[in-house]
Amino acid sequence: MNSEITIKLPRCKGCGICVAFCPKQVLAVDELGKVMVVNADACIACGQCELRCPDYAIFVDKKVKA
Amino acid sequence: MERSFEKYFRQNRLPHLWCPGCGNGIVMKAIVQAIEKKGLDQDKTVIVSGIGCSSRASGYMDFDTLHTAHGRAIPFATGIKLANPELNVIVITGDGDCTAIGGNHFIHGCRRNVDLTVVLFNNSIYGMTGGQASPMTPTHKKATTAPYGAIDRNFDACRLAEAAGATYVARSTAFHVQHLTDMIAGGIDNKGFSFIEAICQCPTSFGRKNKMADPAKMMMWMRDNAVMKAAWDKLPDDKKTEEKFPIGLFYNESETDYATAYNEVIQIAGGADK
C-alpha cells in the first residue's frame, strides 16, 4: 500500500466520478451510495479521484515511510 | 492530511446542496485554489454571485460574500470594486444568469473593463428551476422548455466577452481541473475585466435529458472534445466538428481598468486629497 486514502463520508454523494476516473479500480460506490475503498493495495496515489471529486470527500496522500 | 484549500470554505455550510456529480463543486474548488495560488488576502476578497445553482457557491466560501439577484452580480460587483478598489472581486455566475437575464450587464462590464474576475459556470441549462433551456444550451439539445430540441442558436460567451471589451478571456472545463485553476489564476492576475468560462456538468437536468445522465461520462465528453487553443488553431475546419470546442487562454490585452481611469477623473476634478 503506497497511499493513504481519507474519506469524509458525510460529504460523499456517491456520484461515482472518483470510481470512474480511478485507473486501478481501487474504489466503488457501496449499497448506501457512498464511496468505499475495495482495493487499497492497488492505489498508486495518482490523485485523480481527489482532483475531480465535486464534494471534497476523498483525499489521497502518498504514504510517508516511517 | 487536511488540504489547505479547506480554509477558504465555511466548513459549517458543507456539504453543499448541489446534486450528486454536479460540476459546480469542482469549479468552486478551482476558484479557491486559484485564490490561494495568487495569495489573495481572504479579508480583502469579495465573492459576488447572481441567482441559480452556481450562484449558491458564495454561501460556502469563507470571504465577504454577496448573493445578489438574478443576473445582477456584475453591477453589484462593479459598485464594490469602484467603492473600494483595494478589494479583489470575484464574480460567480451561470449561463442563464450571465448571458440571459444579466446579458446587458455582462457586455457592459466587459466594455468598462472593471477589474473583476468573472467565472461563468456553464452547465448549459437552468438547473435550479429544473432544466429549462438557456442561451448557452447547444442548438438541438433538449431541455424542459425545448422538449423537441433547442432551435435557438447558442452564445459563445468567450467570443462575446472578447468582442465586448474584456481584457482576459479563457475557457476550461470541470475535467481539466488544474488547467481551470490556472485559467482563473490568470484572470485574477489581469487588472481589468477577466472572463473565464468553466464548462461543467449538470447530470440531473441537462444530462438526463440528453442521454448523458452519468456525470463521469459527461466529464469524459469534456476530455474527448476539448481541444487546447494552440492545437485548435492548427485544426483544419473539417475537424472542428459540432462537439469539439477550444479551451485555453483566448485573449489577454492590457488596458486601463475602470477604477484607474476614474482616479484620473478625480485628479482632474481636484478631489484627489478629499
Next chain:
Amino acid sequence: MSKARLMQGNEACVEGALAAGVRFFGGYPITPSTEIAEGMAKLLPTVGGKFVQMEDEIASMGVVLGASLAGKKAVTASSGPGISLKQELIGYAAAAEIPVVIVNVQRVGPSTGQPTAPSQGDVMQARWGTHGDHPMIALSPWSVREAFDTAVMAVNYSERFRTPVILLMDEIVGHLREKVELPEASAIEIYPRRKPTCSRAEGYQPFTPDKDLVPNTANFGEGYHIHVTGLIHDDTGFPIGSPKITREVTKRLHEKIDIARDEITHVEEYFMDDAEYAVVAFGGTARTAYEAVANARKKGIKVGMVRLITIWPFADKAIKKIAEKVKGILVAELNYGQLVGEVERVVAGKCPVELCAKYDMTIFEPAEIEAGIDELVAGGKA
C-alpha cells in the same frame, strides 16, 4: 460662509446628498431627473467620490447597492419607468438591509406617460412598488431648500435604519429654480455608517439587531466575512427555510421603522390653529395649495393646510388629530387619487374627506384647489 444661490430642486438634491456624505452615484439618463446624474457626475469627483453611468436602471440600482456594501454612502435617481425597473433591487435593499437612497422625480405615467410633465402618481409605488412585505420610508420636498434638507434626511434615515429610502420629488420641485441659502457643513447632522460592536472571535453576527432593531452590519473588506443575500436569513446572514425566522425577520423589518415613526414622520401645519377645514397636500402641489388656502382665508373661510414631508410611513397620528378637529378634509394631489385613500383610512369617517385630483399633465392652479375648498365647505360634492 454660505451665500444665496439660484438653484434648481434637482441641483439642491445633489448638494444635500453630498453634504450628507454620499460618495457614490450610479444612474441612467431619464427626464426629469437627469440633472441629478449630471450634477453628481460633475461634483462627486471633486470630493473624491465616484459617479458611474450604468447600462440601465437595474444596473444603476445594483451598482449603488454594491458600493454601499463596500462602505460608501450611495444614491441613485430616476423617474417613472426607471423607478419601475429598479423595484426588484429596492426590495433586495429592504431584505438585505442595505442603506441606499433612491430619488424619484415623478412624471406622468403609467409607462412612458407624458415625459417631463409633472405628476404625483408614484405615491403607492413608493410604498408598494417592490414585491413582498417590506417597510418603506419616503420623503417629499416642496421647495428647493427642502430638496436639500430632505436629501440629507433621506441619506441619514437610510443609514440609521439600514433600509432603502425614497426621496419622492416631483417635476415641479425638481425643475423649480429658487434662491436658496444652504446651511454650513458644520450645521448639518450626519448619521454615520453603523459599525460592528464586537469581533468575529466574540461571535459577531452581521444581522443581529441592536436595541433599535437595526443590525450593525459590517462593510465588506473589514475582515468579518459576512454573507449577504436577498433570501430570508437569520442573524448569521445565511438563508434558512424556517417559518419562525421568516415571521421574525419580516416583523423586525417593519418594526424597526414602526418604533421610530414619530421620529421620522414630518408634517407641517399652516393656518391650522383655528381651522375648521384642512387641505392635505405634499410636494409641489402643496405650493399651490398654500396659496389656495391663503386666498380662501381672505374670503373668510377658516381653512388650514397640513403638509406631509414624510409620505411613508404615513402620518397617521397627525391626520387623526386633524380629523378630530375639523369639519372636513380636502386632499389635493396630482394624480387620480392615491394619498386620499390613506387619509380616509386614518380619518375613518370622523369627518368628510374629499379629493381634489388632477391628472392632465399640468400643475394645479390655486383656483382649482380653492374651488375644492368651496365645495368642501358647501357640504361636499353633489
